[in-house]
Amino acid sequence: MSEPILDLHNLRKTFGALTATDDVSLTLHPGEIHALIGPNGAGKSTLIKLISGELRPDSGTIRFEGQAIDRLGPAARARLGLARSFQVSAVIPGFTVLENVMLAVQGASGASFRFLRPALRDRALTEPAQFHIAHVGMGTRAHMPAADLSHGERRRLEIAMALALRPRAFLLDEPMAGMGTEGARDLTAILSELRTEAPILLVEHDMDAVFALADRISVLVYGRIIATGTVAEIRASEAVRAAYLGDAA
Numbered sequence: 001m002s003e004p005i006l007d008l009h010n011l012r013k014t015f016g017a018l019t020a021t022d023d024v025s026l027t028l029h030p031g032e033i034h035a036l037i038g039p040n041g042a043g044k045s046t047l048i049k050l051i052s053g054e055l056r057p058d059s060g061t062i063r064f065e066g067q068a069i070d071r072l073g074p075a076a077r078a079r080l081g082l083a084r085s086f087q088v089s090a091v092i093p094g095f096t097v098l099e100n101v102m103l104a105v106q107g108a109s110g111a112s113f114r115f116l117r118p119a120l121r122d123r124a125l126t127e128p129a130q131f132h133i134a135h136v137g138m139g140t141r142a143h144m145p146a147a148d149l150s151h152g153e154r155r156r157l158e159i160a161m162a163l164a165l166r167p168r169a170f171l172l173d174e175p176m177a178g179m180g181t182e183g184a185r186d187l188t189a190i191l192s193e194l195r196t197e198a199p200i201l202l203v204e205h206d207m208d209a210v211f212a213l214a215d216r217i218s219v220l221v222y223g224r225i226i227a228t229g230t231v232a233e234i235r236a237s238e239a240v241r242a243a244y245l246g247d248a249a
């Protein structure tokens, strides 16, 4: 297998007496969607926060494209291309789809006048923004205010904004949450394509989406990875069935 883009080694995080992350090691490789599943309170969000830099581990290491990033804060990790989508990119409701993505393009270029409405004639911003908007199938919505978008369209906008940051890896924490069946199906198709842009570490409770998307699945229970494998391997695992999947397998 290719060199991992993201390489976690023996990560550990405690909150008082509680071990939320118990010696977790996992890798994310180019082109793959690696899903992280597990019951409520298993430590999935904590792990995402350790990777994004919002939380610091008690021990263990995180390498990103071969570089140790343990000492970097969230902003520096984001600049390296570690994109925590659906949270980093705050959509401005009064701005159009195009303006929102232009702001993301502007932010990615390091410009500091983040809160000014971007100049619609600035082709250095409009061209990449329109490219990302077309990529997520929102070409006909470019001039619509973000406030008027449906939930699913807003998710697409957020992905276009994440793409503008030229990510090297995506950390997605429950992107299907709050979406209807159709919206979830729609987003599943988008994420499936997105993996060719950058690999995705996907925390998700929607098992239909996980089984449809994941190249590999890791199962987290009480902060510990109890199994990592393909969809077929995880569905067939007795340990996983007993600890988590039950009838969903």
Ligand SMILES: Nc1ncnc2c1ncn2[C@@H]1O[C@H](COP(=O)(O)OP(=O)(O)OP(=O)(O)O)[C@@H](O)[C@H]1O
Binding pocket: 015, 018, 020, 038, 039, 040, 041, 042, 043, 044, 045, 046, 047
């Ligand atoms: N800042 C914190 N301080 C104390 N305990 C915390 C903190 N953050 C998380 N925890 C605890 O750590 C454990 C793991 O929580 P975490 O939110 O990572 O789980 P999760 O798998 O994401 O759950 P869910 O699926 O419900 O989102 C839980 O027992 C939680 O109560």
